[in-house]
Amino acid sequence: MGRIVLKSVTKSFGDVEVIPPLDLTIEEGEFAVFVGPSGCGKSTLLRMIAGLEDLSSGSIEIDGQDATQVPPAKRGLAMVFQSYALYPHMSVRKNIGFPLRMAKMAPAKVTARVETAAKSLNLMDYLDRKPADLSGGQRQRVAIGRAIVREPAAFLFDEPLSNLDAALRVGMRLEIGELHERLQTTMIYVTHDQVEAMTMANKIVVLRAGVIEQVGSPLELYHRPRNTFVAGFIGSPKMNLISGTQAQKYDAATIGIRPEHIDVSMTEGSWEGYVGVAEHLGSDTFLHVHGSGVSEMITVRISGDISVNQGDTIYLTPQSDQLHRFDAQGTRIP
Amino acid sequence: MSDRKLPRLLQSPAVLLLLVWMLIPLGMTLYFSFIRYVLNSLRRPEWTSPSLSNWRGFGNYEFVLNSKDFLFAIQNSLFIVCSILFLTVILGVLIAVLINKSFPGQGIVRVLLISPFFVMPAVNAVLWINMILDPVLGLQGIAVANLNDLAAALRDAPVIGWFFALWPQLEPISFRATQTSAYAVIIMVTWQWTPFAVLIFMTSLQSEDQQQKEAAVLDGASSWSQFRFLTLPHLGRPIAIVVMIQAIFHLSLYAEIEIVSRGNGNKNLPYLIGEFANNNIGAASATGIFAVILANIVAIFLLRMVGKTLME
Ligand SMILES: Nc1ncnc2c1ncn2[C@@H]1O[C@H](COP(=O)(O)OP(=O)(O)O)[C@@H](O)[C@H]1O
Numbered sequence: 001m002g003r004i005v006l007k008s009v010t011k012s013f014g015d016v017e018v019i020p021p022l023d024l025t026i027e028e029g030e031f032a033v034f035v036g037p038s039g040c041g042k043s044t045l046l047r048m049i050a051g052l053e054d055l056s057s058g059s060i061e062i063d064g065q066d067a068t069q070v071p072p073a074k075r076g077l078a079m080v081f082q083s084y085a086l087y088p089h090m091s092v093r094k095n096i097g098f099p100l101r102m103a104k105m106a107p108a109k110v111t112a113r114v115e116t117a118a119k120s121l122n123l124m125d126y127l128d129r130k131p132a133d134l135s136g137g138q139r140q141r142v143a144i145g146r147a148i149v150r151e152p153a154a155f156l157f158d159e160p161l162s163n164l165d166a167a168l169r170v171g172m173r174l175e176i177g178e179l180h181e182r183l184q185t186t187m188i189y190v191t192h193d194q195v196e197a198m199t200m201a202n203k204i205v206v207l208r209a210g211v212i213e214q215v216g217s218p219l220e221l222y223h224r225p226r227n228t229f230v231a232g233f234i235g236s237p238k239m240n241l242i243s244g245t246q247a248q249k250y251d252a253a254t255i256g257i258r259p260e261h262i263d264v265s266m267t268e269g270s271w272e273g274y275v276g277v278a279e280h281l282g283s284d285t286f287l288h289v290h291g292s293g294v295s296e297m298i299t300v301r302i303s304g305d306i307s308v309n310q311g312d313t314i315y316l317t318p319q320s321d322q323l324h325r326f327d328a329q330g331t332r333i334p
Numbered sequence: 335m336s337d338r339k340l341p342r343l344l345q346s347p348a349v350l351l352l353l354v355w356m357l358i359p360l361g362m363t364l365y366f367s368f369i370r371y372v373l374n375s376l377r378r379p380e381w382t383s384p385s386l387s388n389w390r391g392f393g394n395y396e397f398v399l400n401s402k403d404f405l406f407a408i409q410n411s412l413f414i415v416c417s418i419l420f421l422t423v424i425l426g427v428l429i430a431v432l433i434n435k436s437f438p439g440q441g442i443v444r445v446l447l448i449s450p451f452f453v454m455p456a457v458n459a460v461l462w463i464n465m466i467l468d469p470v471l472g473l474q475g476i477a478v479a480n481l482n483d484l485a486a487a488l489r490d491a492p493v494i495g496w497f498f499a500l501w502p503q504l505e506p507i508s509f510r511a512t513q514t515s516a517y518a519v520i521i522m523v524t525w526q527w528t529p530f531a532v533l534i535f536m537t538s539l540q541s542e543d544q545q546q547k548e549a550a551v552l553d554g555a556s557s558w559s560q561f562r563f564l565t566l567p568h569l570g571r572p573i574a575i576v577v578m579i580q581a582i583f584h585l586s587l588y589a590e591i592e593i594v595s596r597g598n599g600n601k602n603l604p605y606l607i608g609e610f611a612n613n614n615i616g617a618a619s620a621t622g623i624f625a626v627i628l629a630n631i632v633a634i635f636l637l638r639m640v641g642k643t644l645m646e
Pocket residue numbers: 013018036037038039040041042043044045
């Protein structure tokens with residue numbers, strides 16, 4: 001259950017085409033993450049899958065059935081919204097049970113299912129509270145609980161963690177990952193945060209302006225980005241993209257090298273520069289190197305033990321086997 | 335001077351003014367309600383000026399309580415207020431939900447809907463009772479007469495004639511009559527105040543969270559369930575506010591009652607006060623005190639209700 005196929009799906013708002021024809025298959029049980037900058041059409045795509053937004057053309061299949069004209073409630077998909085979208089006048093119990101009540105399930109069965117879900121989400125103590133009396137993380141869990149009880153064919157998440165603080169976000173990320181492990185249900189997760197995408201996904205779909213730039217596993221995207229956009233978007237800190245004469249040396253319009261793939265030396269190397277800002281994370285230090293003549297700024301990751309001062313002269317050598325080459329259109333040269 | 339005294343001191347003129355504003359009329363009313371005080375009396379000219387020597391104790395209250403109109407006026411006050419509240423809230427919610435959807439000509443429709451609220455109450459009453467509800471010259475009379483004519487004409491028609499032959503002769507309703515004048519007042523005030531309710535409900539509807547609606551759609555809620563479980567609870571607070579404001583306004587209805595039937599068969603407490611005040615200020619004041627008590631009971635009751643919704 002939960003194979004979703006999009007066939008030349010498009011979406012326009014008036015004259016503005018937000019999603020040009022797009023094909024995509026999400027396999028059963030997959031954790032797919034749509035990632036891309038804000039406004040690239042991730043939410044629109046998700047809402048089209050959910051049925052909240054009509055397609056301008058194309059079709060959507062869920063489990064082999066054409067679902068393009070099927071009303072949202074009948075698609076068997078559950079969605080978790082960024083704002084949680086809890087029903088403010090209902091207790092947590094009523095919120096979680098609402099979809100079951102709408103499906104006219106017997107009250108005893110509703111209670112049983114709600115309590116099972118609440119137990120698995122650590123919500124037993126809060127069942128009689130109203131959403132307003134819960135913390136952000138608890139609200140998020142209620143929203144997830146409301147999705148779980150429906151036993152949907154697939155879960156849709158629209159930036160579910162972006163209203164949480166950083167610490168909570170890491171925790172919830174794990175919880176959602178565990179949920180997927182446990183249920184093995186298809187999940188589609190939308191985020192603009194590539195760290196979330198890298199940590200959670202089986203399959204990442206990178207979007208730019210409604211166009212799929214690349215689909216693949218996190219490591220595929222990391223090691224073999226198909227173009228400069230994906231190369232710059234995936235990985236933190238960002239890949240250094242260098243064009244000009246240095247790139248020509250490698251027969252490319254642009255070369256890319258990740259900060260963690262540059263060797264640093266105080267005495268010798270291919271590129272010479274001086275240290276600008278140094279970001280100390282403890283385990284690692286990110287150095288911004290200027291004045292190398294290669295590129296305005298190159299970011300390098302070095303071990304946190306090495307001490308460098310601002311203004312120090314430094315030599316950089318890219319690891320040639322980790323170098324990415326791109327042509328004038330920005331496409332990867334194999 | 336401590337931190338607290340200065341703000342208190344600065345507030346005091348306003349508080350004093352409000353106290354004086356409230357206490358002087360209330361005190362005078364109380365005073366008049368315990369003495370014999372009339373505007374004209376040939377027999378007892380000493381009653382025509384207020385004085386403690388005319389002390390009557392609870393005599394005025396007794397007189398008012400025993401007057402045949404008093405209980406009726408209280409009942410009628412409550413009947414009119416409750417009916418108006420009931421109708422305006424129901425109509426207000428329905429209309430607000432209806433025009434909250436986007437449709438062509440939305441702006442004009444909204445302005446037209448609000449406009450009754452800007453008509454003066456007396457003008458409203460005159461228009462309704464003379465031009466709409468009048469059994470002969472008003473729209474009602476014309477409509478009834480035309481319906482009767484139409485039925486009479488169709489009675490002889492082939493095939494469908496038998497159906498119209500079953501119709502009785504329709505009688506127009508005289509809204510100035512004893513039995514119906516309260517209904518006239520309810521109709522015209524409802525017409526005037528429904529826009530107020532619509533306005534408040536509409537602003538509230540526009541602040542309704544759309545994602546909650548979408549979540550409900552995905553959860554399989556029908557339009558009715560969305561209205562019942564999301565929109566209606568969302569409107570709880572504005573409904574409470576509309577009820578409270580209107581209750582306080584409509585307890586003191588006067589112009590409409592005067593214009594429709596001059597209180598014939600349809601009095602409320604303010605109207606009764608007006609009648610007594612034609613001559614007997616003492617009785618009018620006692621009635622006024624009763625009105626204050628009634629208003630307070632209603633207000634406490636409503637404040638509880640509103641308070642509860644606001645707490646949620
Ligand atoms: N209802 C709408 N009407 C018009 N334009 C819209 C609407 N919803 C989204 N858009 C536009 O579509 C684009 C994609 O939006 P969205 O899917 O919300 O982006 P994302 O979720 O990736 O940040 C944006 O440029 C946005 O302005």
